[in-house]
Amino acid sequence: MTASARDRIMASVRDGLLRAVLPDATADRAGRWEPPAQVPPREVLVDQFSRTLAALTGHVHRAATATEAADIVIGVAAAHGAASCLSWGDEHLGCPGLLSLLAARGLARVTYEMSGDSVERGRTAHDVGRVDLGLTGAHAALADSGAIVLVCGPGRGRLASLLPPIHVAIVSERRMWPALPALVQAEPGLLDAGSNVVVVAGPSRTADIEMTLTHGVHGPKHVHVILVP
C-alpha cells in the first residue's frame, strides 16, 4: 500500500517535471555561493556575539578557569534559587572539572535516562522537569545571531537546554564563527553528528499576543553563555 503510494507520487512528480515551468532552475548541484571569505578577527566576532546575545536579553560572561566558571554558575543558581542542575557530562562541558567544583559548592547534578516505556517515560519527564538550571557545553557560537550550536548525543541530553527555566552554556572563544553558513561549510557532517543538533539564539520568546515580546514561553527564560578560552 505505502510502496504503491510512493510509486504513484514519484510518477506524478516525474510527469509534472516534464511540463513544469521553473525559472532559474539549473541542472548542476546548487551551492556556489560562498560565505564572505574574509573572517573578522576573533575579538571582533566575540564582541559582535556578545552584543547580539545581550540584545536578545541573553547574558554573556567570560571565565579563564574552571573555578571562575563555577563562580558564575553558582552565582546564577543562587540568584534564581536553583538547588540542582541538569547537566551534560563533565567531558562535554569544555571546562574540565567544573561539575565536581559545582558539586562541592552544593549544586548537585541530576541525571536521567528516558525509558522506551511510555508510563516510565512520563514519570522521568515530570521529575526532570522540576530541575531549575540546565548546564551544557556548546559546539560553536555564531557572531551574527548571538546563537550557540548544541550537538546533542550521549552524555549531551536535549532536555538540559530545554526544560529548566535557566540555561547556562559554556563555549570556547576558539569556536566562534561569523555565521551559520561558514560553520556548515567547514563541517559538512555537522547535522548528522547526533539525532538532534540545535542552534539556540537567546531565550525562548513569543510575540503572538499583540506583538508584545515576552520571554520564556516554552524554553528557558534566562540564557547565560560563559565564554572560555
Add this chain to the structure above:
Amino acid sequence: MHDAALAFHRRIDAALADGALRRALALTTGRLARGRTDAFAAMPDAEACRTEARRIRAHTIAHLDRYLDEFTRAAEARGGRIHWAETAADATRIVTDIARRHGITLAVKSKSMVTEEIELNAALEQAGVRVVETDLGEFVVQLAADRPSHIIAPIVHLSRGDVARLFQEKLGAGQDDVADIPAMTAFARRTLRSEFLDAGMGISGVNLAVAETGSLCIVTNEGNGRLTTSLPRLHVAILGLERIVPTAADLAVVLTLLARSATGQALSVYTNVITGPRRRGPGAGPEAGGEPDGPEELHIVIVDNGRSRLLGGELAEILYCVRCGACLNACPVYRHIGGHAYGSVYPGPVGSVVTPGLMGLDDWSEVAQASSLCGACRDVCPVRIDLPHLLLKLREQAARRKLAPLWLRLAMPLYSAVATRPALYRRLGSIAAWLARAVERDGWIRQLPGPFAAWSASRDFPAPAAQSFVQQHEARGVVTGAAS
C-alpha cells in the same frame, strides 16, 4: 458572481468594517515588514544570498524526484520511517493509524501549515486522540475554535482581552493569570508544560528537509518545536513534498534568509535539526553509550495533496516558497483585509497562488483577483518568486476556463479591439472623457453609473484634463509619433 466569489467579497467587507482588526493588522504587518527591511539592510551580501537561495530552491524542485529519493533513503538509513500520502485523507489516515497502533490518547503539536491544510486535528480528535496545539498563538486559536490568520502570527486578529477571556472561560484562569501579557504567557507555559510531559505523540511540520542526511529542520521562537520533537515517545513529522534542500550547506543559506524575512531576526531562537530518532547505544541504561533522550520512533509523512499536479504547470515556481510570510506583510491587500478574508489556510499573495494551485481553480479563482499586482511581494520574497506573474497566470487560466465574471470576459476582448486601433481609441477616449466630466464632482469621479457602479465603489479617479495628453503635446509644437 458565483457563490465562492460572493462569499469572498462578503468576508472582505466584514474585514474592512472591523476597525480593531485593521489596527492590529497595521501594527503587526508594519512591525514585521520593518524588521525585515532592517535585517536585510544590515546584511552586506543579502542580494547574493537571495540569488543563491533562489537557485537552491529552483534546482531542488527541478530535480525533486531525485532529492525525494535521496532524502527518503537517508532518513530510513538513520531509522526514520517514511510514509507517502497522496491526499489529505491519506495523510490523516496514516497519522491516526500510527496513533491507534500505539494507543495514543494525547498528542502535542507544534505549529504547521500543512497540518492545517490536511485538517489533521479534526481527524485525530475523531479517532479519540486529544491534540494540543503548543505554539502560543495556535493554542489560542484552538481554544477559540478559530483559524490562524497569518502564517507566522496566527492571532493577529485577537486582542489581549480576547485571549484573557478565553483563558478564563476555557481554562479557568484566575485574575492574576491574565493580569498582563507576561502573566498570560506564563499561564500558557504552565498549562502546556504538563501536556508536553504526558503526551505520547509529538506532531510537527517541517520547515525544510535535507536530502543528503535525511534531516528535518523545524524552526520556532518559543521552543515548543523542540519539546514536541524531544519529549514524547513518538515523533510524527508532516512534510510537504516540495520542502527539501540538497545539503546542509544549502539549508544554512536558506536559514540565513528565513527568519530575517519572517520577523527580522538573524535566526529564530530555536533552529532545531532532527536526524533520525534517538540513537541507542549498544547496551541499556545510562552507561550504554546511547543518547539519554529523544523519541523512540520517528515517522515522516510525505504529503502530495496536489503538489505534484501543481508542479506540472505554469505555477510551479510557487513550490520554491519557504513560507516565511514576508509577502503577507508587504501586501497592501493583506494589510487591509487580513488572513481570514481569503478563506483559505494559506492567505496573502503566496496563498492566492498556493490555494488555487492545490485545491483547484473552480472554487478559488477569486483570490487571485485580490491583488493590485504592485510587486511588493516579489520584492521581499527571499527566493524572489514572481508572484504578480503567477497571479496573472491564474487570472488568465480563470478567463480561459470561463471562471472570470461575464462582464470581464466581454469587456476585455472589446478593450483589446479598441486599444489596438489608435484612431478608434482616441475617438472613444475623448467621448469617455466628455462623459466622465459630466459625473465629476470637485475634480473627482467617485461613483460611476449603471454597470460600472460596483467597480467604481472602491475606486476614486481625478477628473480627466480638458485636453488629452496627445493634444497637449501637439499644442506645445512637439512632433509626436502619433501625429506623424
